[in-house]
Amino acid sequence: MERGGRTTVLLQERSSGRVLPLRHLRDHQPHSSPALSWNGRYLALLVQQGGRRQAVIEDRATGRLQPLFLPMGLEPRRLSLAPDGQRLALEVIAGGSQRVELFDLSGMLEPDLAPGQRQSGGGEGALQP
Numbered sequence: 001m002e003r004g005g006r007t008t009v010l011l012q013e014r015s016s017g018r019v020l021p022l023r024h025l026r027d028h029q030p031h032s033s034p035a036l037s038w039n040g041r042y043l044a045l046l047v048q049q050g051g052r053r054q055a056v057i058e059d060r061a062t063g064r065l066q067p068l069f070l071p072m073g074l075e076p077r078r079l080s081l082a083p084d085g086q087r088l089a090l091e092v093i094a095g096g097s098q099r100v101e102l103f104d105l106s107g108m109l110e111p112d113l114a115p116g117q118r119q120s121g122g123g124e125g126a127l128q129p
Helices: none
Strands: 031-036 042-049 052-059 064-068 075-081 087-094 097-104
Antiparallel strands (some): 031 042, 075 087
């Protein structure tokens, strides 16, 4: 949404209409291309850092902001976060051409699994095929 002349991402609870805090994003405006994980734990988006755009992921459970560092010359345009938060597709412009870069986030982020999914299988009470 437009707020104070800048594009800003707001996260709002559907049921109550309450706006949820995004701790680290106030200082990094404008925002664009937001994407949420299954349960809303991770919010990935593009923010303005000086004269450059940067892809970042806010972990709403820990309050940590995780920047995605790109090689020089790559300008992010849009992004898409996998529902479990384990991969990020990033459309970039490099030398006047567009391409999509895929990032594996499994070493950086815990999975945000859909309701009813388990982190790992096995053990007592595991579902059988």
